[in-house]
Amino acid sequence: MVLLLLRTYVNNFFQNGYPLSMVFATLFTRDAKTLAISDAVLVSSTFICVPFVKALQKGHIRYYYTGQTILHVYQVITLALAIQWTFNREWPWVQSGFFTLHTLVMLMKTYSYVATNGYLSDLARKRALTEDQLRKSTESVGGYEVALAEAKEAAPQSPGTQTVTPIGTPLSDKEAILDQVKLRQRLNSAEQVKKDNTIAPPKTSSYLPMGDTPEIPPHPLVHHPSSNIAVLAQSLTEMDLELTSTGKNRVQFPNNISYANFLDFQMVPTLCYELEYPRTERIRPLYIFEKTVATFGTFTLLYTITEHYIIPLTPTSDQSFARSMLDLALPFMLSYLILFYIIFECICNGFAELSCFGDREFYQDWWNSTSFDEYARKWNKPVHAFLLRHVYQASLSSKRVSKLSATFFTFLLSAVFHELVMAVVTKKIRMYLFGLQLPTPKDGGTKEDKPTIHENIYTIPNALTVSRIIACPVLGWAILEGKYGFATGLLLYAGITDWIDGYLARKWNMRTVIGTILDPAADKTLMTTLTVTLAMKGLLPAAIILGRDVLLSISAFYYRYISLPPPKTFERYWDFSIPSAEVRPTQISKYNTFLQLSLMGATTIAPIIPLDLSMQLSALQLTVAATTIWSGLSYVFSKDAVKILSQHRPPKP
Template sequence: MATREEPRPVSNGRGHGVGAAAAAKLDNASLRPRREAHHHSADLAEALRAVKPRVPDTPSDSSSDSGREDRDNKTEPVQSFLLRRKSTNDSYDDSAVVTPEIVPIEHAEARSGRPSPKYLQSLPKSNAVGDEKKTYVVVSDDAELREILRRGLEREKEKVLPTRREKLRDTVFTKQFSCFDRQNQDAANSQFHGFYVLFWIGMTILILKTGAENWRKTGNPLGTNEIMKTMFRRDVVVLLLSDGIMCGLTGVSWVMQRLVFRQYINWERSGWIIQNMWQTLFIAGVVGLPLVRDWPWTHTVFFVLHGIVMLMKQHSYAFYNGHLSTVYKKRQSLLFKLKQLELVSPVSYSSPTSPQVSAFATSHLELPPSANEYHERCKSLSKSQSTERSDIETISNAIEEAVPLDLEQLHLFERLIKWEVDALADELTGKATDPTHYYPNNLTFLNHYEYIVLPTLVYELQYPRSDSINWSYVAEKSCALIGVIFVMIMISQAFIYPVVMRTVYMKEMGWSTIQRFQEFPWVLSDLIFPFMMEYMLSWYLIWETVLNILAELTYFADRSFYDAWWNSVSWDQYARDWNRPVHNFLLRHVYHSSISSMKVNKHTATLITFFLSACVHELVMWCIFKKLRGYLLILQMCQLPLVKLSRTKWLRNQETLGNMLFWAGIFTGPSMLCTLYLIL
């Protein structure tokens, strides 16, 4: 038989009623009533009586008859709380303990003879007998008690608000290894480790067979070797010098942040604009140089991709330190206000001037000051605060105007300022444990260029570091790097280059678009498997060999450059897992920045993030093929409806089917893209 939970007072989210919150407030020495309050104790005792919760006589449906019979046989529990009033001799008198009457909010207005306060009218009301939750208010004319309850409700409202990390604090670096790294014990003990070994055995057999056939036909294991000739035909030294100069030019962002710290540039006004203008000029030079020099596609791919990496590194470095510069400036201003407050002499009487102590929310003072608590408080105040100015702004104006302040006001103002100063200091230290990495100590030449060579795109004050360099590990990964490049060249030479030359021949012979498009299925079928192999090998080359070599040489301990993307059941999971450095960058500097700066919802921010990523990929394709077709942009934006499809009831729990659809896209996507550029 269904039973009903007994009516209870308004809960504060931690299992205590409003009465408990009020008692805790009265017991707090820093917030106790003024001495004059004891004259009202008789009126308060008269107003607060025995607890008699009432339930409105609202008819219920027939389905709850059995539950109503059980309720009729029960006695409503009496909920009471103790209120201690302070006597004239500063001691608490037990005789002053009274039991207030608590009634439903819908009867409070009729009982008191006047409308309920707005903050009580906003509470949920219950009109049905079958409701499990009831809302009650204390009927009392005591203004101080109402103020205590108001501040208690405000405090609990701040605690239950949904929290969200600040946009620049989402990335957490920890010491870990990549999935296929032999140092990763989970990978070494995986039940699928044998398939990984089988894959490389199969690749070895394929390369040996291909090399043997090339030797028999041309007398060279690499065959005619056009790809190697293209790579090293010209401008190799120019490419390396240009790449070094490009990396050196990232120091412009460091110089700019030094100027911001010295207050020659205001980051919030003109600093970020100048930074964006420099980044635009930087990427224009990166894209323009290969066009001017007419580099082959191998040079172009390397230089443009590395240039985009340097662009993202500069953006993260500049905007994170720019954010910290505003925090640092605000903290310095608060420290100056604190010194001014120390020079203020309190008045001997209770100051009637604003701001009064009761006007400030003080619940956060009981929490340790931290950057997360500070941003959560700012967010809650932005939603709940009705005034235009924050507490700290109000206090600053009171100090500047030199209004008379009593001792209680000075004490509270000092606590509020010190809490924010400590919270801002926590933001300036971040995850760093070494004071040399705290802002602004991190704005050094060496710190900037150390970040430039680290295998990450997201700037932090300090990263987890390894103790030493394992040179045998570096040699192992270097051999893997050379070996994978060799395998990729052989696959391209044997299986991709002949197909590409066939499409070039069709264009040279003057085939019409219709005739070339008729060859589309056959070209696609010839490219689908070799492109799949190249796609897998290029991913392994960058994320398992290159990044691990850089991480080992730079003592970078967080090797989580990818996750198990091959198990993806949707395209959003794949976007998160296959390239963690880029995903972390887009999450912090595009997704969250769109939400905070452009005031858009998360769906629009996701659309912006995907569109920007697709535009960058399309830029790379334009640099390679010298054609602006938009094929890659369209295919990448098609991932969004596919993500929506994967969340429908037909595919939501179908992991195997979702993974099959994902792999079908991986198989056909790269080869279809290349075929479109070659045929059309």
């Protein structure tokens, strides 16, 4: 690589009179001050999580489900504002990509921080209730002090040594309880320090072997003769294990809730919040120097490749796709590998050393992967850990989805955010990256397949609905070209066909499940087209409407998958003649759709009307914003918004 740099610099010097051009430097330093201020505001805004978590801990807000709703609304608004700000500043792809990715990182960190502490706050509340129940139970044996004395008499003589029982002799209930508690302590301690194929920590480390980690003593009433009291005491012990870290400091909730702790979490290169992390005892200046030099040196190589082997070969309209691939495949592959090295080997390790963070496993040998799911697990360990804990395991813990469904939803969410980053950076939506990241659903099981009901989807209402979807790109083009009269005509066509297909479906019993999906999809496509194009023309703010519709679209993919009768194959997933789930719009969503269409129509017609409608449009925008948030929440909390259909009968007309 050094020879490549020297050859490039020498050739460029003899050809142009300078070794390195500054075109790319001018590009990525554009509006740098505004980018730095914007990023500082973004990072500072995340500290609002600390008082919010304190409110959860004190019981002012219950995490389930008020706190969760507030968290999701905050994250959607933050992401929408960040994307809107990126478009408003008209940043180049470097600044847009950095700010969008950093926004996603901050959102993942804040989610993990609030979700973990929210769960612990709810667990602490349950612990307090259990302790009150335990004290009431001890009244039946003469009081708490008497129960302590009885438990002390029933305890083993040497609690610090392991009790050996003859082969075939079962442990007593009290011994079994104590054995379970100790086993869980050992497993928790082992889970924190056990790492396969990890980068070895520095010699001066605060890593403690399992045997040196101080164990939390079980509750003193664990050995009580009363099984009811012993079980309650065991529950308290297990809760204490979850409320206490497994490191040497034994940090206990809620002692971790502070601005200093949150700042430390922001500094460590991980996306999953823990009460305590493995730590090194000191910062090594030479290691910091090594990673700093490696960062700037490798970035110089990345800059040279981009400046001389990518920018000059940017595809033109008259160049074939095959030629573009041939020219750019190798430079882009090298750039990807170099960028991976800078992020995971230099920057992550540098921040880990500065924060004395002991876990340095930021990636594994992804180059030896034999499948995409293995590659996804290995190439980015921080993101994989976040998705594993907060998406996959959280989906399974709800007990509503299978492992296959949880896996699919995890990959779907990852694909959506990857596509979002590409859309912000390139200002285009191509969906090929999204499609390639989705796994092909495997067979749903070995059970005998049940007969599946098919329905006729080739109806006039469905054809009219599809025609509205096809008209949306033409409508967007008309608005961008300033042809507001033509755009108004297409908008009227969409409104008339929307009424006609609904009338025909009801009058002639042509209602289908795919129609219940296509009809709102056509409305959302129309709304999204109008919102984006009118916003690009500077006629409409778009953040809230787009944020709600993006969430609803993701939910549609998810419900289609979990409701599809087995076998869950890729072909059957896209076969919409197989009904699986039915979407029923809520009443407020109908009002909101009408108001949104009214706003879009008024905004589209306004340029061709010789009247000043700015005040009326502003009032209508505020009304639409309020009803949009309301309707989005109604889909979350309404029991009848989404109905999973039976596999044995078609939907009722």
